[in-house]
Amino acid sequence: MADQLQTGADVKTAPPAIDAPDAAPNGGPTSSSAPVLSTENVHVFYDGIPAVKEVTMDIPRHRVTAFIGPSGCGKSTLLRSFNRMNDLIPSAEVTGKVLYHGQDLYGSGVDPVEVRKHIGMVFQKPNPFPKSIYDNVAFGPKVLGMKVDMDEVVENSLRHAALWDEVKDRLKQSAFGMSGGQQQRLCIARALATNPDVLLMDEPCSALDPIATGRIEDLMVRLREEYTIVIVTHNMQQATRVSDRTAFLTVELDEQDNRTGVVVEYDETEKVFSQPSDSRTEAYVTGRIG
């Protein structure tokens, strides 16, 4: 495990087994297990200006953690620092530590490609590849060189994403012929196919109707058994329905009038929504500011 993220480390075999020795004896997750991700004083800058600052938080294993907060407070920015997606933006810079099972994702010698094999991501806007439904799901396992029965992986992933029954007769058709909700579930299936350890979801339901949203929420609750999930959402009900812990972020203005996101409160979801300890959280979750 220790050097799995290093450049050149070959994780070619299916699932990147992360069998944490700290799981409870009965197999079920416990709140006392070590965090999957933990950040230490993380700042993210765009063009040298901080977009998020001083984030120190633990993301527990096999739990759904929600990020809420007003638009522009840096939820996506913070989420993208968890799988080094910000590396793709030339102007972005991350400081501090993001420890993944104790290993700093930004440490020297860590290969972002390896990181992303373990930490998958689903985006706000469905972004299927212009390929067939089958090829979309098979893409990840193929490029990772996973030696698996591809038909089986595709079927399992689509079943997991509650999409199999709708598409099983048209796997060879283009993913672009699907509805937005189906495309988003396809993107989730695609992310599941590589069997990641952590799934980051940035407003996965923002483009979807309530029925499709309901499906994806059910999905998250089920996926929690096997994956650690971090979700960004603007929908308070969604946060209360699916998440175990919630982080509330908001924007602070500094002396130079730079708008920087900070984590105001991070606690059990129930507590954040019923007895928030910060007045800004209370104002936000009760809908007095938005």
Add this chain to the structure above:
Amino acid sequence: MSTDSPPASSSPAPIQLSRQKARYGERVIVGFLIFCAVVSVLTTVGIVVALVGPTIEFFREVPITDFFSADEWAPFFADASFGVFPIVVGTLNVTFWAILIGLPLGLGAAIFLSEYASPGTRKVLKPTLEVLEGIPTVAYGFFALTFVTPLIRDNWPGFLGDPPGIFSAGAAGIVLGVMIVPTVASISEDAMSAVPRSLREGAYALGSTKRTVALRVVVPAALSGIVASFVLGVSRAIGETIVVLIAAGNTPNLTFNPLESIQTMTAFIATTATGDIGVGTLEFKTVFAVGALLFVITLAMNALSIWLVRRFREEYE
């Protein structure tokens, strides 16, 4: 009366939905745009019409079977032979080497610019490449004759036999290949940069390397633009005249050997048409027949590429 009655109760004036003013400005613009479109279509039609007449007359004098079966191209000898294959093969010979050099280099440059280069590098390289497109072809011709050919001849490995002569299809092909690199690279790069970032991010998020993203996501999604750049590049190579005249000699020669001097269809047309030939003579008609064949070959290539694109492209919205 009108002041104290509430506005709702007064019968409203009918809302004016018909056009208020004739939009002359718009009509003028539309008219001009139609004119532009018509000019280009008419030019094409005009070329076809101009080619057809003399070509038909040519085939009245020379049997079409001779044209396509005789293996010697010597139209102006006393003992004339009108087998067109030597100069068709001459064109294909040169074009083959141009494709072999130009398309991979062009596509490679496009992939580098679009996927690997830093924004700063890209900002410098892209315009440079586009300036290269504007270099006059006669400069490429002399580049071939005075630089590439001597370079090849001086460094020729002995075990390959005799070095090529001053004029060779290979040297012309190599330089044509270099010449089309900017065209291919620039148009392919445009197509690849137009692929939405969200597709790339989707692939990266699955643990793809840069190479995977470039080759399995970006290139397939940009395929129609890439093929368009290939067609344009190859068309330029097929149609190029000066470079082959200068570097490949002007000897009809039925060979795919890059070391030999050859004549291409365009070189034949250019040399013959610039000599003094009378309108209506057989020489005159020969030029048109070869021109018509060149036109058909180019057309077939374009049709093939359209079919290829339809068949293989991965369309994103």
